[in-house]
Amino acid sequence: MTDHPSIFGGTTTPSDEQAWDDRAAIVPAGQGALLPDGATPLASGTFAAMIRRLAQLPEAEREGYAIAKAGDRTYSAAEAMALASAPGFPAEGSG
Numbered sequence: 215m216t217d218h219p220s221i222f223g224g225t226t227t228p229s230d231e232q233a234w235d236d237r238a239a240i241v242p243a244g245q246g247a248l249l250p251d252g253a254t255p256l257a258s259g260t261f262a263a264m265i266r267r268l269a270q271l272p273e274a275e276r277e278g279y280a281i282a283k284a285g286d287r288t289y290s291a292a293e294a295m296a297l298a299s300a301p302g303f304p305a306e307g308s309g
């Protein structure tokens with residue numbers, strides 16, 4: 215689940231869970247979520263699918279990319295690999 219602002223008070227309520235089905239994109243690490251006008255991400259899909267795709271790259275190449283998660287933030291390759299090995303990471307085909 216993502217952390218959405220509540221209507222009352224306008225604050226967020228952390229859920230401590232990842233929203234694996236949120237939209238995400240693999241982008242060059244230095245650009246984060248800000249791509250030049252007209253540019254397209256290297257790949258896009260669910261957050262879980264982008265983590266899996268990044269994990270398939272050779273480790274040396276992986277560091278040149280990041281995952282920009284919609285409505286959230288940009289995750290470095292190291293953060294994405296840590297999430298890939300987390301106990302709650304969804305199995306292939308479920309996210």
